[in-house]
Amino acid sequence: MQRPANAPKATRTTDVMNAIRARIASRALAADDRLPSIRSFAATMGVSPSTVVEAYDRLAAEGLIRARPGSGFYVSSAALPPLSLAKDQPQHDRAVDPFWVSRQSLDAASGALKPGCGWLPADWMPTEALRRAFRGLARAEDAVLADYGATRGSLALRRTLMARFADEGLEVSPEQVLLTMSGTQAIDLICRFLLRPGDTVLVDDPCYFNFRALLRAHQVKLVSVPYTPSGPDVASFEAVLDAERPRLYITVSGLHNPTGATMSPQTAHRVLNAAAACDLTIVEDDIFADFEPEPSARLAALDGLNRVIRIGSFSKTLSASLRCGFIAARADWIEQLVDLQVATGFGGPCAVATEIIASVLATGFYRKHVEELRRRLARARRDVGEKLQRIGIEPWLMPRGGFQLWCRLPDGCDSADVARAALADNIVLAPGNVFSTTQSATGFMRFNVAQCRDPKLMPALQRAIGR
Amino acid sequence: MQRPANAPKATRTTDVMNAIRARIASRALAADDRLPSIRSFAATMGVSPSTVVEAYDRLAAEGLIRARPGSGFYVSSAALPPLSLAKDQPQHDRAVDPFWVSRQSLDAASGALKPGCGWLPADWMPTEALRRAFRGLARAEDAVLADYGATRGSLALRRTLMARFADEGLEVSPEQVLLTMSGTQAIDLICRFLLRPGDTVLVDDPCYFNFRALLRAHQVKLVSVPYTPSGPDVASFEAVLDAERPRLYITVSGLHNPTGATMSPQTAHRVLNAAAACDLTIVEDDIFADFEPEPSARLAALDGLNRVIRIGSFSKTLSASLRCGFIAARADWIEQLVDLQVATGFGGPCAVATEIIASVLATGFYRKHVEELRRRLARARRDVGEKLQRIGIEPWLMPRGGFQLWCRLPDGCDSADVARAALADNIVLAPGNVFSTTQSATGFMRFNVAQCRDPKLMPALQRAIGR
Numbered sequence: 001m002q003r004p005a006n007a008p009k010a011t012r013t014t015d016v017m018n019a020i021r022a023r024i025a026s027r028a029l030a031a032d033d034r035l036p037s038i039r040s041f042a043a044t045m046g047v048s049p050s051t052v053v054e055a056y057d058r059l060a061a062e063g064l065i066r067a068r069p070g071s072g073f074y075v076s077s078a079a080l081p082p083l084s085l086a087k088d089q090p091q092h093d094r095a096v097d098p099f100w101v102s103r104q105s106l107d108a109a110s111g112a113l114k115p116g117c118g119w120l121p122a123d124w125m126p127t128e129a130l131r132r133a134f135r136g137l138a139r140a141e142d143a144v145l146a147d148y149g150a151t152r153g154s155l156a157l158r159r160t161l162m163a164r165f166a167d168e169g170l171e172v173s174p175e176q177v178l179l180t181m182s183g184t185q186a187i188d189l190i191c192r193f194l195l196r197p198g199d200t201v202l203v204d205d206p207c208y209f210n211f212r213a214l215l216r217a218h219q220v221k222l223v224s225v226p227y228t229p230s231g232p233d234v235a236s237f238e239a240v241l242d243a244e245r246p247r248l249y250i251t252v253s254g255l256h257n258p259t260g261a262t263m264s265p266q267t268a269h270r271v272l273n274a275a276a277a278c279d280l281t282i283v284e285d286d287i288f289a290d291f292e293p294e295p296s297a298r299l300a301a302l303d304g305l306n307r308v309i310r311i312g313s314f315s316k317t318l319s320a321s322l323r324c325g326f327i328a329a330r331a332d333w334i335e336q337l338v339d340l341q342v343a344t345g346f347g348g349p350c351a352v353a354t355e356i357i358a359s360v361l362a363t364g365f366y367r368k369h370v371e372e373l374r375r376r377l378a379r380a381r382r383d384v385g386e387k388l389q390r391i392g393i394e395p396w397l398m399p400r401g402g403f404q405l406w407c408r409l410p411d412g413c414d415s416a417d418v419a420r421a422a423l424a425d426n427i428v429l430a431p432g433n434v435f436s437t438t439q440s441a442t443g444f445m446r447f448n449v450a451q452c453r454d455p456k457l458m459p460a461l462q463r464a465i466g467r
Numbered sequence: 468m469q470r471p472a473n474a475p476k477a478t479r480t481t482d483v484m485n486a487i488r489a490r491i492a493s494r495a496l497a498a499d500d501r502l503p504s505i506r507s508f509a510a511t512m513g514v515s516p517s518t519v520v521e522a523y524d525r526l527a528a529e530g531l532i533r534a535r536p537g538s539g540f541y542v543s544s545a546a547l548p549p550l551s552l553a554k555d556q557p558q559h560d561r562a563v564d565p566f567w568v569s570r571q572s573l574d575a576a577s578g579a580l581k582p583g584c585g586w587l588p589a590d591w592m593p594t595e596a597l598r599r600a601f602r603g604l605a606r607a608e609d610a611v612l613a614d615y616g617a618t619r620g621s622l623a624l625r626r627t628l629m630a631r632f633a634d635e636g637l638e639v640s641p642e643q644v645l646l647t648m649s650g651t652q653a654i655d656l657i658c659r660f661l662l663r664p665g666d667t668v669l670v671d672d673p674c675y676f677n678f679r680a681l682l683r684a685h686q687v688k689l690v691s692v693p694y695t696p697s698g699p700d701v702a703s704f705e706a707v708l709d710a711e712r713p714r715l716y717i718t719v720s721g722l723h724n725p726t727g728a729t730m731s732p733q734t735a736h737r738v739l740n741a742a743a744a745c746d747l748t749i750v751e752d753d754i755f756a757d758f759e760p761e762p763s764a765r766l767a768a769l770d771g772l773n774r775v776i777r778i779g780s781f782s783k784t785l786s787a788s789l790r791c792g793f794i795a796a797r798a799d800w801i802e803q804l805v806d807l808q809v810a811t812g813f814g815g816p817c818a819v820a821t822e823i824i825a826s827v828l829a830t831g832f833y834r835k836h837v838e839e840l841r842r843r844l845a846r847a848r849r850d851v852g853e854k855l856q857r858i859g860i861e862p863w864l865m866p867r868g869g870f871q872l873w874c875r876l877p878d879g880c881d882s883a884d885v886a887r888a889a890l891a892d893n894i895v896l897a898p899g900n901v902f903s904t905t906q907s908a909t910g911f912m913r914f915n916v917a918q919c920r921d922p923k924l925m926p927a928l929q930r931a932i933g934r
Contacts, residue, residue, distance in 0.1 A: 061623065061826075063626030063627050063629060099809060102809045103806075106615055106814060107619075119615065122612070122613040123609050127609045130612045130613065132605075134602070134612075135602060138598040139598070141589075142589035142590050142594045143589040145592070145598070145788055146589040146592035147586075150574050151569075151574050159530040160530055162530055163543060181648045181790070182813055182814070183813070185648070188812065210810065210813060213806070214811060217807060319613045320614055320615040321611060321613055321614055321615070321817060321819045323648070323817045339566050339570075339680075342566060343677065343680035343681045343683065344655040344681060345651050345652040346677060347573060351788040353817050353819070353820070
């Protein structure tokens with residue numbers, strides 16, 4: 001299908017690139033074949049020769065074709081068979097397991113709708129501040145651009161984190177903070193440090209699906225506690241500690257994933273007391289904290305990093321393209337985690353990434369950006385919540401902040417079936433049981449309100465739930 | 468000590484910042500104390516008020532002090548005790564273990580000489596190309612700046628790698644390549660995938676020290692094979708396979724670390740045959756390949772990624788500030804490694820880092836940069852080798868490329884003692900036994916010829932070896 005000549009140039013360039021890719025995929029063009037001349041292909045595609053030049057240059061940079069000086073462009077011998085490309089697209093026949101949402105979301109086809117994914121659309125992120133920071137980085141010292149960072153990561157960024165912790169009454173020193181390659185990798189390092197195969201770990205039901213995937217990789221026994229609108233059910237929590245003696249409890253504080261619930265101060269206090277009685281260590285994943293309208297009771301702040309380990313990252317409010325997480329914990333644990341991160345990764349995050357993050361956080365801009373995000377998300381939660389209700393999908397609760405709505409589907413709907421059906425329409429959903437250790441969330445689904453704005457979505461959802 | 472009023476402004480700002488830091492460190496200023504007014508402190512320091520304003524603003528950005536509107540600046544409650552900062556400096560009392568060189572090198576004090584470190588100085592790296600790439604990135608699409616990348620990482624960069632593999636006769640498809648957070652993390656993922664605690668792993672003696680650290684984290688049994696100037700000693704290799712049945716052999720091909728030796732084609736062929744007979748998997752770390760004057764026999768190319776896994780990174784020739792590694796392996800293994808990387812890190816490298824790396828590699832500039840590096844290093848190897856010989860330190864062999872010289876110290880020298888003595892002079896060395904599983908390299912030391920150009924080094928070395 002050819003676009004009108006007045007389509008934007010970027011779109012036309014992409015069309016030309018896709019046309020060449022399709023010919024290689026179908027083997028109409030084989031390895032070492034010469035590509036059509038620029039002039040003739042411009043006529044074929046109804047675009048200007050400069051558009052074809054740009055498209056060929058970009059395909060050459062990708063390695064798909066090669067320029068031979070004076071002779072034109074040729075299909076590279078490393079060009080791809082058609083099936084290989086498909087492998088980066090979502091695999092429809094994959095089991096609906098804890099990897100399902102991550103793989104479908106991360107490798108979504110272009111144009112996919114992603115109400116199931118766990119992050120904001122790129123145009124909600126502070127991209128102008130990021131652009132300024134990259135221009136600034138182009139003027140940085142050689143060492144920033146080319147050297148490894150320190151083993152604990154950028155001191156400037158650690159100090160910024162310390163200042164933020166101090167705002168919630170959590171006083172830490174720089175040797176209590178370690179920057180890591182991502183928030184997930186922060187938890188992974190802690191698990192490697194504290195757990196041995198066969199240990200028991202406690203999570204919420206429902207909980208963030210990747211905790212289940214991660215803990216599977218650690219070959220531990222998973223037990224769970226039902227999550228209520230005010231945190232884990234305390235009586236169950238105490239009972240499971242008593243019966244199972246878990247080594248670790250991993251939870252998302254602030255705005256719980258997937259429910260969006262907030263732990264009450266009374267629950268936090270009792271959870272900490274129960275943990276102390278059983279020598280339980282708690283990992284508090286603070287990843288959604290910046291979305292809260294006002295800070296809620298935090299385990300790390302109550303406990304003072306005694307048996308609580310605080311982790312987080314900047315992926316949800318700043319950029320997911322700059323991978324960086326952090327761990328705040330007892331200094332003697334951090335010292336050992338540093339060795340573990342050197343052994344297993346030769347250090348932490350990209351020094352350029354921490355430089356960019358520190359520079360964006362250091363300006364007043366970030367605070368304003370987060371305030372604006374909160375306002376936008378409050379509107380989106382209300383708006384999307386109402387639309388979902390109209391088609392029979394009921395929010396379990398209306399969260400105080402963030403982008404997650406944990407919803408009950410109409411009676412009789414299996415969310416895994418709905419998610420599979422939606423994928424055929426290029427829609428990535430997050431069915432309830434990927435979050436559930438006890439597989440008791442068949443009738444639930446997590447929606448990301450910032451990814452639900454496309455008018456095609458609600459009609460497609462309605463079809464998928466058979467309404 | 469006060470500087471003259473005509474000192475550069477930046478220096479005077481730093482002086483003011485240091486004066487405030489010193490008062491906080493000595494507790495002359497405690498948490499929540501008000502700082503001296505701008506006017507009075509300008510008079511105290513003999514600088515202009517604008518210099519004090521700038522210094523206070525920068526300390527506030529670091530989180531050390533805070534502005535209270537209309538009331539002045541106050542010491543932040545997160546302000547640091549003096550000892551905390553010292554913790555990021557090398558710890559002189561640390562054991563000379565496999566972590567010794569990494570920790571000392573990564574956290575070296577400013578001004579340290581680092582002949583023991585495993586990378587090139589920042590001013591040997593293609594920083595101009597990196598600056599151009601960062602300026603280009605400031606104009607990229609929002610998604611590149613703010614979104615997660617695909618689970619296997621940038622397709623453009625994987626294709627560039629495929630084209631490079633094709634040049635050595637190794638044809639791979641895109642689903643056989645996975646980008647990882649670092650070269651070390653690539654090996655770590657493979658170990659998590661293939662090994663269980665108690666398994667046996669074979670390394671060279673000597674081998675890269677961090678293989679020892681990494682394998683310790685995996686709780687496996689280490690066995691080793693003596694390394695000769697043409698690769699592992701083949702008779703010992705066959706014998707240890709027969710006796711110990713290791714699951715994995717990890718080696719650095721191309722220019723072996725630490726010896727700089729090159730595996731001969733005959734050795735490579737026999738190693739692969741022995742591996743096939745015992746169902747041994749081999750990890751070939753290709754990290755120094757770009758330094759070779761011409762490609763040597765490569766296990767992955769001979770084997771075709773059947774039982775060999777190729778890993779590498781861009782830290783040695785492009786930038787260590789952009790963390791990114793890769794794995795090339797059987798497609799079914801890569802598929803499982805993708806899940807493992809999602810579970811333990813929620814994906815791979817920073818998408819912005821892979822964007823920068825792909826854009827620098829796509830230009831002809833990178834090839835010229837590497838050619839220039841090879842010429843510079845050839846001169847440096849010759850020059851540093853001669854200087855070391857003059858003080859009685861003998862290269863074990865003169866490598867074909869790269870920056871490593873594995874050297875024998877004069878009789879009776881213990882390289883750990885020499886390294887400890889040098890650290891007192893702010894010189895980081897790499898003593899032999901950190902590379903040796905059998906602790907048989909007491910008399911050896913690895914030198915990085917690109918980090919040996921400071922005229923203070925040879926006299927200091929001479930003192931340290933007692934000559």
